[in-house]
Amino acid sequence: MSVSPATLDASVPQSSLSNAEVVAEDKANVFHSWSAQKSLNPMAIAGGSGSTVWDHEGNTYLDFSCQLVNTNIGHQHPKVIAAIAQQATSLATVAPGAANHVRAKAAGKILSHAPSNMEKVFFTNGGADANENAIRMARLHTGREKVISRYRSYHGNTGAAIAATGDWRRIPNEYSRGHIHVFGPYLYRSEFWAETPEQETERALHHLRRVIQAEGPQSIAAILLETVPGTAGILIPTPGYLEGVRALCDEYGIVMILDEVMAGFGRTGDWFAFDAVGVTPDLITFAKGVNSGYIPVGGVIISSEIAATFDERVFPGGLTYSGHPIAAASIVASIEAFEEEDIIGNAARIGRDHLEPGLNALAEKHSVIGEVRGRGVFWALELVQDRSTRLPVTPEYMGRLKAELLRLGLLPFIVENRIHVVPPAVVTPEEVSKALDIYDQALTTTNL
Secondary structure (H helix, E strand, O other): OOOOOOOEOOOOOOOOOOHHHHHHHHHHHOOOOOOOHHHOOOOOOOEEEEOEEEOOOOEEEEEOOHHHHOOOOOEOOHHHHHHHHHHHHHOOOOOOOOOOHHHHHHHHHHHOOOOOOEEEEEEEOOHHHHHHHHHHHHHHHHOOOEEEEEOOOOOOOOHHHHHHOOOHHHHHHOOOOOEEEEOOOOHHHOOOOOOOHHHHHHHHHHHHHHHHHHHOHHHEEEEEEEOOOOOOOOOOOOOOHHHHHHHHHHHHOOEEEEEOOOOOOOOOOOOOHHHHOOOOOOEEEEOHHHOOOOOOOEEEEEEHHHHHHOOOOOOOOOOOOOOOHHHHHHHHHHHHHHHHOOHHHHHHHHHHHHHHHHHHHHHHHOOOEEEEEEEOOEEEEEEEEEOOOOEEOOHHHHHHHHHHHHHOOEEOEEEOOEEEEOOOOOOOHHHHHHHHHHHHHHHHHOOO
């Protein structure tokens, strides 16, 4: 099927501003993250609905980036927007030390979908400070300092969270102490010379055990893992890996923290990504997926054992906006919509029946696709110059491919040599079909 370039859509709200005017004002006044400022050319987005966004000139795009993989419930879900507006009219803010009904209800909604050993929720402003506080809890609970995390990971941009991160963003920001990194399973580019998933699991766990032993188990407070590493490549854990990490934590008295900031709340077709393997962590961090980022919020879901540590002992942490009532209202409405509209089930069906077969069909057609991997609405296409050598495509190629996808009306999520296929959990089969046609055409017309 031939796909037409993005065109003006008279049905979207019209703006009095041009895209160029908005971009110029943005570049003049806004300092952007992770960027050299002079080379920026940001896309102007004026509005959105469901799986679609549009610019100020009426051009529409399928949002298969979910912005930063967070609009799980889609753009402008009416139930969530109404809850935000209603809460703003009744109580726009309240101190974190007060008892507040909507905050308590939000925590209860979250706990209703968490493992039975989870007892409390500590609210934060986002995912980075969720991981920051989970690390603090683990250190205080165990009396130990070191934290093990993976090289292929991203945990946020605050002190301990960025030090726990494994990718390049850690290196200029290593001010927090006590962080150790290991390699996790990634069979397509195995660090362990593995040829099967079973070998990858066994060797990755052996590597982790040896690092624990070499560092001294009595010094390690926590192992912090993204259940499914997201920005690092949507790396679905090989069978038995998470179970093996849980066993090592139990053996050595280490707190297991699973970072579900990106993978949680429907992204993998489950409430939490770890539900698929039945592993129970000690602490769970969450953020963007819980309310699709409509209001900044995050948090730590705390086991009964760790919560009890602070029954008689002060927890030395807090935030002015912890459990902000408008954010809490958005959580309640989001989870109710997830439940009432079977959004989690839709994500699982879309992955199983549409994305998985559709992306694999693309891989059969386009030799530039080296591997397809994912689950639910959380997929990656790893692009290579040659399937036998697995040499990644160049940044220049990825830039041309991104431009072509945008021209055809799809907003992509591009990381290094990968396309992350991450639509909202409310995406329809028809929208997936359209997106697959756009990926097909872009891959056909973009030469290596």
